[in-house]
Amino acid sequence: MTKKRKVYVAGHGGMVGGAILRKLQQRQQAGEDIELVTRTRAELDLTDQAQVHAFMRSERPDVVILAAARVGGIHANNTYPADFIYENLMIECNVIHQAFSTGVKRLLQLGSSCIYPRETDQPMREDALLTGPLEPTNEPYAIAKIAGIKLCESYNRQHGVDYRSVMPTNLYGPGDNFHPENSHVLPALIRRFHIAQRDGIDEVVIWGTGKPRREFLHVDDMADASLFVLDLPRDVYQANTLPMLSHINVGTGADVSIAELAATVARITGFKGRITCDPDKPDGTMQKLMDVSRLAEMGWAARIGLEDGIRQTYEWFLNQPDAGLRRK
Incomplete structure (x- = not known):
């Protein structure tokens, strides 16, 4: 009897991990011979080396x-x-090293577009990594995600495993964090415009000048792209990455200004009042657009348009009575 391929999804309770898990469950239902392994944060603290060590030895996932x-x-x-x-x-x-120590040959880690320099050319190519200073507002997070890429590359070089990295642009969708202080720009705008429309507030103030441009990818598209990259034959994946750089960008290849984004959210939520900018608040990087040509050449492209995706996300938000207060 053929052994099922055991796949561990770390972070399945988050927006992206949850979307990937749903895609894998759909594959299970379609007859794919896989066993899914998950643990909540309460069950497994991934910052605890001993816990991750024990978990990997107990479960021994294949992927x-x-x-x-x-x-x-x-x-x-x-x-x-x-x-x-x-x-x-x-x-x-913890996850990458303990996966290696228990014989995991294939791993996919998800990063972030903030790994690229603040002033890099647009759209951002994979080879822009480590070519200039990072955006100061999220430098600690970016350094950590760069380290994740280099961990995968180093284990590949030294041990011959197949550890891959995908760098998504700004993600949104069902399961997002709508907390008033700790959320990203799109869920923050959805929450703010929803409350203003609900309570009859005639003005919504957005951070910064409204001029920065951002690219947004629906989380279901990200899940689809992640599994697409994970499933690529090793020679195909390596042929489409750069020497000494194992990561691949994931995005739509199109961006909008924050002001345009706010106007779209206002329209979807039914807000009719004024939208003003607060230039005393930080803008962050003025443009963050991913060069997704490598992924496109391999045959993948995003399917969910921004307005349709925001509308779906708002509908999900309306069905979550505690969504505005949730914290990941």
Whole structure:
């Protein structure tokens, strides 16, 4: 009898990990011979080396998908820089090393577009990594995610395993964090405009000048891209990465200004009042657009348009009575 392929999804309780888990469950239902392994944060603390060591030896997965991370927007990154660098470094070191130590040959770790220099050329190519200073507001988090890439590359070089990294642009969708202080820009705008529309408030103030441009990818597209990259034959994957750089960008290849994004969210939520900018608040990087040509050449492209995706996300939000107060 053929042994089922055991796949461990680290971070399945988060937005991205949850979307990947749903895709894998759909594959199970379609007859794919896989066994899914998950643990909640209460069951397994990924920052604890001993716990991860014991878990990997007990479960012995064949494949690991590392979607667990401490994440947040500008405010959270500025307020908790030590937490962001420590927790993300520990998660990556523990999961990647303990996966290797128990014989895991294939691993996929998810990073972030913030790994690229603040002033790099747009759109951002994979080879822009480590070519200039990072955006100061999220530098600790970015350094941790760069370390994750280099961990995978180093284990590949020294031990011949197949550890891959995907770098998504800004993600959104069902399961997002809508906390008023610690959320990213899109869920923060959805929550703010929803409350203003609900309570009859005639003005919504957005952080910064509204001029920065951002790219947004629906989490279901990200889950699809992650499994696409994970499933690529090793020679195909290696042929489409750069020498000494094992990561691949994931995005839509299109961006919008924060002001345009706010106008779209206002329209979807039914807000009719004024939208004003607060230039005393930080803008962050002025543009973050991913070069996704490598992934496109391999045959993958995003399917969910931004307005449709925001509308779906808002509908999900409306069905979550506690979503505005949840924290990851």
